[in-house]
Amino acid sequence: MNRATTLATAQRVLRQLRHDPRTIALLILVPSGLMVLLRYVFDSKAAFNGLAPALLGIFPFTLMFLVTSITTLRERTSGTLERLMTTPLGKLDLLVGYALAFGAVALVQVLAAVGVSTALGLNVKGSFWGLLLVTLLGALLGLALGLFTSAFARSEFQAIQFLPLIVFPQLLLCGLFHPRAQMATVLRWASDFMPLSYSVEALKRTALTTDLGGAYLRDALVVAACALAALGLAAATLRRRTA
Amino acid sequence: MTYAIARLALAPPLAPALTDAVTHSVVQCENLLVQRGGRTVLKDLSFEVAQGTVTGLLGPSGCGKTTLIRSVIGVQTIRSGRLTVDGLPAGHRELRRRVGYASQGASVYLDLTVRENVRYFATAVGAPASDVDRVIEEVDLGRLAGQLTGQLSSGERSRVSLAVALLGNPRLLALDEPTVGLDPVLREQLWSLFARLAKSDITLLVSSHVMDEAERCDQLLLMRGGELLTQATPAELKERTGAPDLDKAFLRLLQQTGNAA
Numbered sequence: 001m002n003r004a005t006t007l008a009t010a011q012r013v014l015r016q017l018r019h020d021p022r023t024i025a026l027l028i029l030v031p032s033g034l035m036v037l038l039r040y041v042f043d044s045k046a047a048f049n050g051l052a053p054a055l056l057g058i059f060p061f062t063l064m065f066l067v068t069s070i071t072t073l074r075e076r077t078s079g080t081l082e083r084l085m086t087t088p089l090g091k092l093d094l095l096v097g098y099a100l101a102f103g104a105v106a107l108v109q110v111l112a113a114v115g116v117s118t119a120l121g122l123n124v125k126g127s128f129w130g131l132l133l134v135t136l137l138g139a140l141l142g143l144a145l146g147l148f149t150s151a152f153a154r155s156e157f158q159a160i161q162f163l164p165l166i167v168f169p170q171l172l173l174c175g176l177f178h179p180r181a182q183m184a185t186v187l188r189w190a191s192d193f194m195p196l197s198y199s200v201e202a203l204k205r206t207a208l209t210t211d212l213g214g215a216y217l218r219d220a221l222v223v224a225a226c227a228l229a230a231l232g233l234a235a236a237t238l239r240r241r242t243a
Numbered sequence: 244m245t246y247a248i249a250r251l252a253l254a255p256p257l258a259p260a261l262t263d264a265v266t267h268s269v270v271q272c273e274n275l276l277v278q279r280g281g282r283t284v285l286k287d288l289s290f291e292v293a294q295g296t297v298t299g300l301l302g303p304s305g306c307g308k309t310t311l312i313r314s315v316i317g318v319q320t321i322r323s324g325r326l327t328v329d330g331l332p333a334g335h336r337e338l339r340r341r342v343g344y345a346s347q348g349a350s351v352y353l354d355l356t357v358r359e360n361v362r363y364f365a366t367a368v369g370a371p372a373s374d375v376d377r378v379i380e381e382v383d384l385g386r387l388a389g390q391l392t393g394q395l396s397s398g399e400r401s402r403v404s405l406a407v408a409l410l411g412n413p414r415l416l417a418l419d420e421p422t423v424g425l426d427p428v429l430r431e432q433l434w435s436l437f438a439r440l441a442k443s444d445i446t447l448l449v450s451s452h453v454m455d456e457a458e459r460c461d462q463l464l465l466m467r468g469g470e471l472l473t474q475a476t477p478a479e480l481k482e483r484t485g486a487p488d489l490d491k492a493f494l495r496l497l498q499q500t501g502n503a504a
Contacts, residue, residue, distance in 0.1 A: 008366035016354045019391060079350030083407070086316050088339045089367040241334055243279060243320045
């Protein structure tokens with residue numbers, strides 16, 4: 001990996017975003033806005049406290065998935081990816097550059113959402129930093145999955161369809177709608193294989209209990225490992241030579 | 244130099260040692276076969292491109308020009324045959340610094356300014372920072388350097404793409420239809436630039452389907468239906484076919500080879 005080209009890539013991605021202020025506004029404001037919505041749908045601080053931690057993980061995960069799959073697809077269809085692959089730039093330089101740039105965006109997004117949630121009465125009993133860390137890992141996971149799945153989309157239309165395919169099952173099974181322990185065995189197993197389940201579990205723990213034990217660490221590590229694995233898979237989809 | 248190329252083209256059975264002594268070939272292609280989606284797109288192509296020349300790749304659209312250029316820069320999977328650039332197999336790691344490429348559509352970022360585009364690719368190629376302004380001037384975009392690429396006309400965009408291809412110190416420039424959508428003045432400027440680059444010993448492989456551009460090439464590769472019809476200089480082609488211009492020469496060649504087959 002080369003530091004100069006990695007940083008140049010991150011800088012380039014951020015520059016592209018800077019020329020698109022509407023996307024920046026949407027990225028930063030939408031999760032916060034949804035938290036406001038959530039707070040008043042239930043109109044109860046207790047209910048909000050129960051759901052907000054999980055959603056703080058889910059929103060950045062989903063948005064990053066969407067943003068990166070579209071951006072990478074554009075890179076593929078516009079020919080810029082093919083061009084980059086004819087230069088000495090390494091595949092990892094490109095992917096890590098993307099991860100750095102969108103990771104920075106995710107950080108701002110998460111900080112805004114956590115700030116708004118706190119103002120709305122979210123009471124982080126455990127560790128605020130623990131919450132932030134897992135939220136960011138979730139965003140990185142979404143990013144890596146987005147990079148990976150975009151390789152299988154021929155058009156932006158198809159890329160969007162991967163959202164219900166990859167993200168929605170994880171949403172349904174992550175324990176947000178129904179406790180994982182009470183699910184049918186098969187669904188429990190499926191849920192065990194979905195990284196979002198671990199992210200949501202860790203978030204609940206950081207927000208609702210003061211005890212950040214080994215279980216938190218294990219969950220956070222699972223999310224991080226999944227993000228890295230997806231990034232590795234994404235690197236494998238970048239080809240210097242195509243048929 | 245031109246004489247040497249002419250001999251090379253007219254007498255292909257010449258011993259390799261002898262041709263190497265006369266001129267150095269940057270691209271060497273033997274029996275290249277490329278298939279895409281089960282269809283043979285390039286059928287048994289053999290040719291050479293001499294150093295410091297402008298070689299025009301001509302033929303009707305769909306004849307395989309783009310696939311050939313993609314093969315030369317090493318992004319196209321080859322079924323069989325031998326294709327080397329600068330003595331190394333096409334697509335070799337070492338060649339990533341030595342080959343400049345501009346695809347048919349302007350493969351640059353539309354949501355970046357001209358300078359931001361060139362600066363990023365300069366880092367990717369490993370070109371010095373001073374190259375950024377040089378290549379922007381070379382394609383005459385200095386006035387528009389601060390503009391968003393997406394707001395430029397298609398001709399201007401393809402010049403941004405060309406500027407990126409010029410970055411670093413490429414030994415070979417592979418340009419796929421670089422003059423499409425350009426007005427006559429700009430086309431003239433670009434072909435003068437190509438000639439200037441060739442003089443400084445850069446080798447250019449330029450595809451086009453405009454025959455009047457063929458006149459500006461040192462050497463022509465004429466293709467049809469995935470096959471190489473001939474490799475010749477513009478003068479040879481006219482002489483061989485007895486046609487007054489290259490347009491007619493190409494048509495006659497198509498008819499001759501059509502009858503022969």
